[in-house]
Structure formats: C-alpha cells, structure tokens
Amino acid sequence: MSTQHTYRVIVRGSWRELTDGARRRLLAEVDDHGLAQHRFTPEGSLVYDRTLQRFSYRYEIVSDADEGEEMAALLAEELAANALDALGYGHGELRSTATDMDTMKINRPSRR
Numbered sequence: 001m002s003t004q005h006t007y008r009v010i011v012r013g014s015w016r017e018l019t020d021g022a023r024r025r026l027l028a029e030v031d032d033h034g035l036a037q038h039r040f041t042p043e044g045s046l047v048y049d050r051t052l053q054r055f056s057y058r059y060e061i062v063s064d065a066d067e068g069e070e071m072a073a074l075l076a077e078e079l080a081a082n083a084l085d086a087l088g089y090g091h092g093e094l095r096s097t098a099t100d101m102d103t104m105k106i107n108r109p110s111r112r
Helices: 020-028 068-087
Strands: 004-014 045-048 054-064 095-100
Touching: 004 068, 054 068, 068 095
Parallel strands: none
Antiparallel strands: 004 054, 004 095, 045 054
16 A cells, blocks of 8 residues: 655646637636635636736645656646636646655754
C-alpha cells in the first residue's frame, strides 16, 4: 500500500474562442473569481480578471506518493479541462505546477 501525499497544483491557461454568452457570464461573475477568493480545493478554484485573457485554477490533489507531482499535475489539468468544457468556456493549452505539501520544508524563524 502506497503512502498518500497532498499536492497543491496551479493550472494556468488562456481563454479561447469565448462565445458572447460565455463572456457575459464570466464578466457577471468576475468579482467572485478574484485573487481573494483563490483557494486550493479538491473541486478547484477558478480565478480570472476582466480582461478575459488568462485564468488559473488551484487544486488540492491527494494521490499516491509513488505517482508524484507529475501525476498530480496531470490530474488537475484534466479536472480543469473538464470543468471549463462543462461550462462551455473555450480555452487553450493548460500548463501546471505541483507542490508536494508532505515533503515541503518550512523555514521557521530562529529564536534568539
């Protein structure tokens, strides 16, 4: 049995071929998708601005440590693509970065 690790993944992309209806929906909800609302969650957190050029999703993925950051990144990209497709939002190629939270070193200030 493999150990489970928690990965934080940021998926980035660009909007492509948005319909007029999709643009109206995105702009109507833009205030709900700013950086202040950006969280790492299993279902993903979408962030974009009024320019409707680029977006990002933040995911928290729990998977086998043996599969590593690369697999967590691929899973998050698939989740993001499926979510955007379900909403009818066109997008270009997705890129992602993943961080293994279980192996991340935390630098704490030293006590004097």
